[in-house]
Amino acid sequence: MSLRLFNTLSRQKEVFIPLTDKRVKIYVCGVTVYDFCHLGHARAYIVWDVVRRYLEFCGYNVEYVQNITDVDDKILKRAQEENVTITELTDRFIQEYNKDMASLNIKTADRYPKATEHIQGMIEIIQSLIDKDIAYVVGGDVYYAVQKFPSYGKLSHRSLDSMQAGASGRVADSEGEVKRYPFDFALWKAAKPGEPYWSSPWGNGRPGWHIECSAMVKSCLGETIDIHAGGADLQFPHHENEIAQSEAHTGKPLARYWMHNGFVNIGGQKMSKSLKNFKTIRSVLEYYDPMAVRLFILQAHYRQPIDFTEEAMDSATKSWQLIHEGLRFNLDFAAKMDWCKDQELKDNQYLQDFRAAMDDDFNTPVALSIVFELAKILKKERNMLEHGSANHLNSHEVIQIQQTLQKICDTLGLTAANSATRQSGTLTIQAELLDTNHHINQTIPEEEIQLLIAQRKEAKKQKNYQEADRIRDELKAKGIELIDQKGGDTLWRYIST
Ligand SMILES: [Zn+2]
Structure with missing residues (x-):
C-alpha cells in the first residue's frame, strides 16, 4: 500500500510520488504577523505538521518551508495604531507565533523566509512577466493579466467566464479603473506616503501579497516542489495567482500536489472577528x-x-x-x-x-x-x-x-x-483557570500538595511504599493526580471532573 493524498488540482486522491526519490519538498503559506494566531492557524499548522511527521515516519527526507508575511496593509495599519515600527510589530508577533507553535508541539520549519528578505527575487519574477507581456505597468503599479495565462482557474476549478458572470457586470474594484481587466491582480504597488517602500524598475513601491510566495518557493525550494499547502481560503485567489505567476515565469508546474485544510467553526458558526467568536490559540490554551x-x-x-x-x-x-x-x-x-x-x-x-x-x-x-x-x-x-x-x-x-x-x-x-502537567508555578495558573471553568470543588493549597509530595518522596526513600501509595490515593481523592518522572521528580495536576 502506498500513500494516497487528495490533490486539489485534480479533485482526486492520487498516489503520492515525489519528484526525487525519498525526498519531499513542502511549502506552506505562513502567517501575516500583525496579531496573535487564532484556532484556524492552530488547525492548519497542526495538520501540516502531521503530514510532515507522517512522511518522515515513512522514511522520506522532508524539507519544510513556511513563509512569514512581514509587509502588508494590516501590518502597516496595526503598527500605526500602536505607534511602533513595522519591525517592532512583526518581531513581536513572530515571537508570539513561535510560542504558540511550541505549545502545540509543532515542529519548526526548516526555513521561515520573510517576504521583506526576498524583494529582489520578486522584482526579477515581475520583470520576466513584463518581458513576456503577461504583466503590465500602470503608473507605478504592475498588474498580472490573467487572460494571458490560459489555465487560470485550474486549481479552484473556475473559469474567467464564470467568474465574470458571477460578478454580474460590476467590474470596478477597490483598486480603481487602472486595471485592464477586473480579475488582473497587483504584482507591485506604487509607494504611498508614510509607507515602507523598496526601489524597483517601476519606481518606489512594495510587492503584492501573491508574488511573495512565488519568489520564496523558487528561492528556498526550486521551480517545482512536491506539496504546496495552506488553508482552504487560500485556494482562490492566493494559490491560483501563485500558480499563474510561477508557471508563467518558469514554464514548469509549481507544485505536484496541492493540499488544503478545512475551516474551524465556533459553536456552529464560522469564526470571525465581527462575530466576536474569534478565539486566539493563547486564550484557548488558558483553559x-x-x-x-x-x-x-x-x-x-x-x-x-x-x-x-x-x-x-x-x-x-x-x-x-x-x-x-x-x-x-x-x-x-x-x-x-x-x-x-x-x-x-x-x-x-x-x-x-x-x-x-x-x-x-x-x-x-x-x-x-x-x-x-x-x-x-x-x-x-x-x-x-x-x-x-x-x-x-x-x-x-x-x-x-x-x-x-x-x-x-x-x-x-x-x-x-x-501536556498541561507542569511543575508548580505555571500549573497554579492552569489550576485556577480549571477551577473557575470546570467547577472543581476540591481545591487544596499548592503548599499542601507540595508538602504531601515531599512526604511521599521521603516515604519512598524509606521503602515505605504503602505510605507512598496512601498519599497518592489521598491526593487523588482530592482531585489531584501525581505523575512520577524519571529521576525522582513528581509532577501533579488536577483531574477534571
Ligand atoms: Zn502563499
Missing part, C-alpha cells in the same frame, strides 16, 4: 491542555470543517488523559514491570492499521481509533497492576503495546512533554 487541542483537531479529517465547542473540548480533554496515561505507563510501572527500554518495537497489526489509515489521505480520525484501542489496553493493565491482580498480558506484550502507542503518538505529535 485547555495543548494536547487536548491537538487531539480535538486531529479527530476530524483535515479537509472537513471542524466545530469548536466546549463539549468537544471536554471530550478531547478526557480522551487525552487516557492516552497520556498510556504514554507514561512505562514510567509508572518501571519497577513492577521489569521494564526493558531497549526492547525493539516490532511491526504489528496496530502499526499496519495506522499506516493504512494515514496512507488514505491522512485519515487521522481512523488513526486515533487505533491510539484509543492501545490506550485502553494499557488502562486495563494499569488497573490490574494497581490492584495487584494477575497480569492479562506478559511484560513483553505490554512493552510492545506501549511502544506502539508511543510511536504512533510521536507521529501524530501527541506528547506528554507538552
